[in-house]
Amino acid sequence: MASMRRIGSEDSKTRSALLDAAQALMLEEGYAAVTSRRVAARADLKPQLVHYYFRTMDDLFLALFRRGAERNLQRQERALASPRPLRALWAFSTEQAGTALTMEFTALANHRKAIREEIASYAERFRRHQAEALPPILENYGIDTDALPPLALLVLMTSVSQVLILEDALGVTAGHDETIAVVERFLSRYEGDA
Amino acid sequence: MASMRRIGSEDSKTRSALLDAAQALMLEEGYAAVTSRRVAARADLKPQLVHYYFRTMDDLFLALFRRGAERNLQRQERALASPRPLRALWAFSTEQAGTALTMEFTALANHRKAIREEIASYAERFRRHQAEALPPILENYGIDTDALPPLALLVLMTSVSQVLILEDALGVTAGHDETIAVVERFLSRYEGDA
DNA sequence: GTCTATACTTCGATAGAC
DNA sequence: GTCTATCGAAGTATAGAC
Numbered sequence A, B: 001m002a003s004m005r006r007i008g009s010e011d012s013k014t015r016s017a018l019l020d021a022a023q024a025l026m027l028e029e030g031y032a033a034v035t036s037r038r039v040a041a042r043a044d045l046k047p048q049l050v051h052y053y054f055r056t057m058d059d060l061f062l063a064l065f066r067r068g069a070e071r072n073l074q075r076q077e078r079a080l081a082s083p084r085p086l087r088a089l090w091a092f093s094t095e096q097a098g099t100a101l102t103m104e105f106t107a108l109a110n111h112r113k114a115i116r117e118e119i120a121s122y123a124e125r126f127r128r129h130q131a132e133a134l135p136p137i138l139e140n141y142g143i144d145t146d147a148l149p150p151l152a153l154l155v156l157m158t159s160v161s162q163v164l165i166l167e168d169a170l171g172v173t174a175g176h177d178e179t180i181a182v183v184e185r186f187l188s189r190y191e192g193d194a
Numbered sequence C: 001g002t003c004t005a006t007a008c009t010t011c012g013a014t015a016g017a018c
Numbered sequence D: 001g002t003c004t005a006t007c008g009a010a011g012t013a014t015a016g017a018c
Helices: A013-029 A036-042 A047-054 A057-081 A085-093 A096-109 A113-140 A150-170 A176-191 B013-029 B036-042 B047-054 B057-081 B085-093 B096-109 B113-140 B150-170 B176-191
Strands: none
Touching: A013 A036, A013 A047, A013 A057, A013 A096, A036 A047, A047 A057, A057 A085, A057 A096, A057 A113, A085 A113, A085 A150, A085 A176, A096 A113, A096 A150, A096 B096, A096 B150, A113 A150, A113 B150, A150 A176, A150 B096, A150 B113, A150 B150, A150 B176, A176 B150, B013 B036, B013 B047, B013 B057, B013 B096, B036 B047, B047 B057, B057 B085, B057 B096, B057 B113, B085 B113, B085 B150, B085 B176, B096 B113, B096 B150, B113 B150, B150 B176
């Protein structure tokens, strides 16, 4: 027995504006700032519209996450297929906005079950995707995949980029230059200078 | 002119109970669940006591953060002074509870300025501390600190441990075993098997 | 198909009695 | 050191008018 409540269409311009507002708020002030009232105010709309288009706040978060996830998967595919895939992956994962949003969703997932499941399934899909494309690339570079398995390299790269971005946002930068230099040296060894 | 409002003493048992309750809530449901009413309910006390002891919620968060930070600094000092400092650091940074709390505070910092400043200054202190203790250790092991500067090693280790813990909490584990194996091999090389 | 009016809950914080 | 009483602001969500 589904609810009789009506819901706004997916291609509504108002709906997109609400998602844009929610994303901006999340980046600037964290997920807790994403409330129906504040999202609406940011988009110059009435708070009730949020519930018309998304019913609950969880639905809004899910819609926002999916919109970004789709784009990320496509961009990653392009990165892996590019002439210098390791550099492309590194550039992609050190982008401020995307990673900051991901971190915010991860924090949110800690206490919203519906969101946690969605993020987990996306993350597995994301990594499996990488895991399939990377082995031939590393072998082609002559990297010893026993000493450094493709998945380990991925976890290392994404870990470092995420923490660097996170700390940057806080204003903590000690050790960053040294770490980036180590990564750069590794990348240059196989794919030439930046 | 400071307010005339009274404030509870720092060594009060009630005050500690409130901090314990706040910490538990933060770990279980995220910082957004840490409200004066819920903290009090969890500690079986009246909500107004929160304001008596901490005045504002920001003050409560700061007190909670400082309590943990002090303990962390002391534990890190012991780890660095132990016979196998790298292993001790790794064990320390892969502990679930501490890292989860840190993540939650980092997310919180996004929209509470007072907290962001406190966390940033603590993080810098924490890393400077490590930066002073580590160089002689690495040189003693014969590690080439040009190829791998001490601070870079620290950023690498803490990045990996944080992301592993974070993903574990989400239920994402692809690549974790491979990554841990790489770290273990590195640690074993200089400080023997676990 | 789109928005308004409105109900109800929870929040942080204070004043003042005990 | 703790409790009663209470404010105003902000939160989610639904019913129904246009």
